[in-house]
Amino acid sequence: xxxxxxxxxxxxxxxxxxxxxxxxxxxxxxxxxxxxxxxxxxxxxxxxxxxxxxxxxxxxxxxxxxxxxxxxxxxxxxxxxxxxxxxxxxxxxxxxxxxxxxxxxxxxxxxxxxxxxxxxxxxxxxxxxxxxxxxxxxxxxxxxxxxxxxxx
Amino acid sequence: xxxxxxxxxxxxxxxxxxxxxxxxxxxxxxxxxxxxxxxxxxxxxxxxxxxxxxxxxxxxxxxxxxxxxxxxxxxxxxxxxxxxxxxxxxxxxxxxxxxxxxxxxxxxxxxxxxxxxxxxxxxxxxxxxxxxxxxxxxxxxxxxxxxxxxxxxxxxxxxxxxxxxxxxxxxxxxxxxxxxxxxxxxxxxxxxxxxxxxxxxxxxxxxxxxxxxxxxxxxxxxxxxxxxxxxxxxxxxxxxxxxxxxxxxxxxxxxxxxxxxxxxxxxxxxxxxxxxxxxxxxxxxxxxxxxxxxxxxxxxxxxxxxxxxxxxxxxxxxxxxxxxxxxx
Numbered sequence: 349x350x351x352x353x354x355x356x357x358x359x360x361x362x363x364x365x366x367x368x369x370x371x372x373x374x375x376x377x378x379x380x381x382x383x384x385x386x387x388x389x390x391x392x393x394x395x396x397x398x399x400x401x402x403x404x405x406x407x408x409x410x411x412x413x414x415x416x417x418x419x420x421x422x423x424x425x426x427x428x429x430x431x432x433x434x435x436x437x438x439x440x441x442x443x444x445x446x447x448x449x450x451x452x453x454x455x456x457x458x459x460x461x462x463x464x465x466x467x468x469x470x471x472x473x474x475x476x477x478x479x480x481x482x483x484x485x486x487x488x489x490x491x492x493x494x495x496x497x498x499x500x
Numbered sequence: 501x502x503x504x505x506x507x508x509x510x511x512x513x514x515x516x517x518x519x520x521x522x523x524x525x526x527x528x529x530x531x532x533x534x535x536x537x538x539x540x541x542x543x544x545x546x547x548x549x550x551x552x553x554x555x556x557x558x559x560x561x562x563x564x565x566x567x568x569x570x571x572x573x574x575x576x577x578x579x580x581x582x583x584x585x586x587x588x589x590x591x592x593x594x595x596x597x598x599x600x601x602x603x604x605x606x607x608x609x610x611x612x613x614x615x616x617x618x619x620x621x622x623x624x625x626x627x628x629x630x631x632x633x634x635x636x637x638x639x640x641x642x643x644x645x646x647x648x649x650x651x652x653x654x655x656x657x658x659x660x661x662x663x664x665x666x667x668x669x670x671x672x673x674x675x676x677x678x679x680x681x682x683x684x685x686x687x688x689x690x691x692x693x694x695x696x697x698x699x700x701x702x703x704x705x706x707x708x709x710x711x712x713x714x715x716x717x718x719x720x721x722x723x724x725x726x727x728x729x730x731x732x733x734x735x736x737x738x739x740x741x742x743x744x745x746x747x748x749x750x751x752x753x754x755x756x757x758x759x760x761x762x763x764x765x766x767x768x769x770x771x772x773x774x775x776x777x778x779x780x781x782x783x784x785x786x787x788x789x790x791x792x793x794x795x796x797x798x799x800x801x802x803x804x805x806x807x808x809x810x811x812x813x814x815x816x817x818x819x820x821x822x823x824x825x826x827x828x
Binding site: 395401402403404405406440 | 797798804805808809815816818819
């Protein structure tokens with residue numbers, strides 16, 4: 349019988365690419381593994397806060413863009429915020445922003461960034477409604493330095 | 501409902517149950533009774549070699565508090581129970597397993613009930629809503645109405661905990677369950693509860709330390725049921741009540757006090773039937789794309805999941821439903 353997995357720290361098999369994903373903090377560098385490090389897809393399972401597993405949508409969440417986490421320090425420069433991944437639920441259309449894990453594929457992250465530049469009008473409208481700043485061409489240097497350490 | 505023995509000489513109601521000993525009340529007096537070996541053998545033939553003395557070591561007990569039983573009085577003012585009359589209904593749980601891998605068995609808590617009263621403390625110990633859902637589903641499965649009681653409201657008054665608690669209370673009220681907020685110290689809500697219990701046979705169930713016996717003392721002053729404060733270090737109850745006992749109310753009806761339970765396993769329910777025992781899910785059953793075969797988990801076109809997303813069903817109740825299904 350299939351069991352109801354409410355353990356937020358359990359290993360899982362990605363619903364999108366089928367890869368086995370370890371939830372060990374030592375591997376991912378984050379406390380709560382949110383998405384697959386290979387294809388960056390996630391699932392819409394949290395409702396009010398990360399890890400609550402209260403959402404019944406359970407739809408696939410596709411990576412659609414990158415943003416910066418807003419710093420709690422109101423005097424900090426905007427570019428100092430942590431690089432975050434934007435997910436879009438393919439079932440109900442909800443947007444959520446999530447931390448990038450240490451073992452996330454940087455090339456795939458770059459692909460997500462580049463693809464969002466192509467179809468930015470629709471996505472930008474969605475992000476604007478949610479108050480999320482979508483990174484654009486002007487942020488290429490910042491994204492590259494965050495992902496690779498240097499601009500390539 | 502009045503509890504009256506139909507035949508004062510040989511039929512009575514079980515008021516109290518301790519290890520191997522039953523207090524049977526007929527219209528005149530309370531008689532301490534043991535169980536006849538024949539009744540024990542008839543009920544549990546594979547373990548029939550034992551006698552009523554070692555009943556406590558056996559798994560299945562044929563007699564529960566609230567049962568109407570046939571008994572014979574002996575000369576020394578005690579008696580022997582030799583028959584159990586058919587039950588109107590009963591409330592049972594899967595017993596706690598004594599060791600990993602052991603089989604659970606059906607444990608009848610009480611019989612011939614009019615309502616189940618799950619009791620939870622507003623704080624100290626904090627309420628476990630999933631446990632409440634277990635009680636409610638069990639009561640629904642036996643077709644017994646429930647009245648939810650929250651005790652110790654004085655502990656959370658004016659705090660943020662109260663606001664969160666009221667959200668949960670609202671959730672259950674919307675489904676249709678009556679919720680009574682009480683404080684035995686401030687005598688708040690006791691009259692409303694008294695009214696809800698009058699003329700009915702009710703069983704109080706809940707974790708240790710939530711205040712079931714305190715509530716009983718507040719409802720029927722003079723009973724003098726033993727109570728204790730929760731452990732200050734652990735915040736948990738001290739398992740003060742160790743036996744099941746029924747207390748008749750002066751205004752009619754009766755209250756059955758039970759020992760606190762740490763776990764309440766569902767008994768005799770199939771995972772596919774659980775959704776029916778969530779009243780708010782009933783209208784959606786059969787409306788899924790896969791009809792009654794839907795497991796309401798990840799199936800596309802599931803009406804129940806859609807109702808949760810639309811806000812018609814509480815996500816907390818849906819999560820409880822999924823956990824209950826997984827546990828069976």
